[in-house]
Amino acid sequence: MRIVLAGHNVDVDVLRQMKKEILEPAARGWEESRLDAMSEAELRAQAAELQRRAADFLERDNLTPEPISASYARISRDPRPIDELRAIAREEVEKARKSNQTIIFGYGHSSVAEHASFNIDVIGVSRYAVEEIQKFRLLAYTEKSQRYILLEDDFVTPEEIEKAGMKGLFVRTIKAQNACYHALYEKLRPWVFDRNPELASKKRNHKTLEGWAKEDARYIVSFATESQIGMTLSARSLEHVICRCASHPLAEIREYARRLYECVEGVAPSLVKYTDPTEYNVHTRAALREETLNVMERMEEPAPVPPIAEEKDVALIDVTPDADALIAAALLHSSSGKTMARCKAAAREMSEEERARFIASTFRLMRGHDAVLREFENVRCVFEVTLSAACFGQLKRHRMSTLNTQPYDIALGVTIPKAVEEAGATPEFQAAVDETNAAYEKIAAQTPLAAPYVLTNAHKRRVLFSSNARELYHVSRLREDPHAQWDIRDKSTQMIRLAKKVMPATMQLAVGKHLFEETHAALFPQEVEEAQKETVK
Numbered sequence: 001m002r003i004v005l006a007g008h009n010v011d012v013d014v015l016r017q018m019k020k021e022i023l024e025p026a027a028r029g030w031e032e033s034r035l036d037a038m039s040e041a042e043l044r045a046q047a048a049e050l051q052r053r054a055a056d057f058l059e060r061d062n063l064t065p066e067p068i069s070a071s072y073a074r075i076s077r078d079p080r081p082i083d084e085l086r087a088i089a090r091e092e093v094e095k096a097r098k099s100n101q102t103i104i105f106g107y108g109h110s111s112v113a114e115h116a117s118f119n120i121d122v123i124g125v126s127r128y129a130v131e132e133i134q135k136f137r138l139l140a141y142t143e144k145s146q147r148y149i150l151l152e153d154d155f156v157t158p159e160e161i162e163k164a165g166m167k168g169l170f171v172r173t174i175k176a177q178n179a180c181y182h183a184l185y186e187k188l189r190p191w192v193f194d195r196n197p198e199l200a201s202k203k204r205n206h207k208t209l210e211g212w213a214k215e216d217a218r219y220i221v222s223f224a225t226e227s228q229i230g231m232t233l234s235a236r237s238l239e240h241v242i243c244r245c246a247s248h249p250l251a252e253i254r255e256y257a258r259r260l261y262e263c264v265e266g267v268a269p270s271l272v273k274y275t276d277p278t279e280y281n282v283h284t285r286a287a288l289r290e291e292t293l294n295v296m297e298r299m300e301e302p303a304p305v306p307p308i309a310e311e312k313d314v315a316l317i318d319v320t321p322d323a324d325a326l327i328a329a330a331l332l333h334s335s336s337g338k339t340m341a342r343c344k345a346a347a348r349e350m351s352e353e354e355r356a357r358f359i360a361s362t363f364r365l366m367r368g369h370d371a372v373l374r375e376f377e378n379v380r381c382v383f384e385v386t387l388s389a390a391c392f393g394q395l396k397r398h399r400m401s402t403l404n405t406q407p408y409d410i411a412l413g414v415t416i417p418k419a420v421e422e423a424g425a426t427p428e429f430q431a432a433v434d435e436t437n438a439a440y441e442k443i444a445a446q447t448p449l450a451a452p453y454v455l456t457n458a459h460k461r462r463v464l465f466s467s468n469a470r471e472l473y474h475v476s477r478l479r480e481d482p483h484a485q486w487d488i489r490d491k492s493t494q495m496i497r498l499a500k501k502v503m504p505a506t507m508q509l510a511v512g513k514h515l516f517e518e519t520h521a522a523l524f525p526q527e528v529e530e531a532q533k534e535t536v537k
Contacts, residue, residue, distance in 0.1 A: 001256065002121070006120060006121050008065050014063060021057060067089035068089075069100055073112040099270075104273075105273055105274075111236065113239070117235075118233055118234075118235070119230070121230060126155070126158075126223060126226065127222070127227050128224065130227050131396065132250070137399045139233040141230070144227050144228045146221065147215035151178075151221060156252065157170060157171065158250070160251060160449060166443050169439050173435060177436065180428055183425075183428060184216070184420065188216055188423055189210060191423040192212045196209060219414075221457060223389065223456075243281065245257035246276065307384070308502065313490075314385050316382070317464070320378075320503075322348075325350075327378060327505070329344040331358070356508060359506060359508070360508060360524075368516040371470065377469070380468045380469070384465075385462070386461075387463065388414070388459065389461070391488050400467075406461050406462045407452065408452050415487065429458075473507075476510040477511070477513045
């Protein structure tokens with residue numbers, strides 16, 4: 001594992017100063033045409049001057065994001081212009097640090113730390129660790145994709161499995177999975193080309209077709225497979241991530257926290273402070289599992305509460321009551337001076353058809369890249385989704401939703417890609433799954449916490465996915481499109497269908513981006529007709 005500080009924000013005036021005082025004079029002074037004409041004494045004098053300037057610049061110690069945070073923190077109580085406050089903070093870095101300490105950790109105004117941002121390279125972590133690393137909402141991630149890159153056989157062996165004496169079994173299982181992956185790819189690649197002759201006839205499409213084979217072959221590789229992530233986060237989030245991960249029961253996640261702290265240590269000491277494990281983070285989940293067992297054991301087996309609606313892999317568990325009326329009321333409220341009580345009454349007096357037309361009026365000028373209005377965040381759906389680890393890797397990217405997970409469960413079975421079945425590769429795929437399940441059970445008997453490392457992208461878990469209607473529109477646009485990966489497309493389509501059953505007016509324009517223009521035109525046929533008449537003229 002390697003965690004590398006790739007960059008952080010710095011006051012642009014510091015960079016301009018470096019260019020003006022050091023880089024430009026150096027470039028002018030060391031031009032070849034002038035070097036030949038300079039005496040040895042002149043060369044020494046010029047080098048000494050540049051050295052002096054560089055030393056003076058470095059002594060200011062302002063290649064840090066801290067002056068920006070400090071100057072922004074001061075604007076709430078200091079009437080001077082921000083650029084003047086930044087200039088002061090740049091020249092007095094130690095004072096800026098003390099100011100940050102007081103405001104962030106003394107007064108509790110943690111948002112000040114959000115003005116400092118860091119770019120981090122995360123290299124050589126497991127696919128299983130990635131799930132924990134990417135749990136945090138207010139970060140930006142770009143991850144090595146197993147869909148587009150032909151995987152090698154790199155994997156992480158967890159410390160817990162080594163200590164339990166299970167390394168031999170673990171490594172044998174992972175190598176068998178990787179061998180199956182390469183065999184599947186070799187079988188799926190020609191099958192994909194044969195099934196898509198028109199695309200295959202043009203060389204520029206070959207990478208796309210090979211990608212389809214890779215994305216289905218990867219269902220048999222393990223959570224131990226190495227990955228890498230490019231990550232951007234604020235100092236406030238950085239502190240939160242380190243603290244949470246330092247409290248994690250898995251050694252790999254704790255090591256990630258340690259290395260993450262080391263790579264930023266000293267860069268912004270006034271912004272990152274509380275990084276030690278906490279009692280709350282260390283013990284709460286374990287205590288909750290124990291209390292859950294006690295509750296379930298005390299209770300008689302109750303009759304299950306049926307979902308509101310369900311499909312094959314998705315159940316709609318809960319929904320905002322009278323969602324369409326509430327959205328209509330929220331739109332009325334923000335566009336009038338009336339109380340919400342009056343707006344709710346007006347919305348309920350509308351017929352279903354009137355409500356649908358009123359809500360649709362907000363879509364009239366919308367184009368495929370526009371988000372629905374923020375009023376759509378006032379209603380939500382809660383889904384229970386049974387999905388593969390590969391699909392979960394896509395769903396977890398919708399970080400504005402709420403995602404709660406159960407552990408992976410081999411009793412739920414696996415997702416076998418249709419391409420694997422149709423290419424006649426199911427027997428070798430299932431054989432690798434059977435070997436994996438047997439290894440999992442043996443490892444779980446010794447170290448249950450680390451046993452999931454041996455599972456594959458095909459293995460399943462149950463999750464609760466809670467999302468407001470605005471975010472569901474984003475899910476629909478992105479994931480119901482034909483370019484989306486088939487597994488997440490399938491689950492998203494099920495969720496959107498169920499949402500449309502309970503809030504049809506609210507979700508009437510929720511479609512994949514490929515259908516947006518067609519659906520929009522159907523909602524507003526008069527505008528289409530008028531546009532056509534104008535074109536004829």
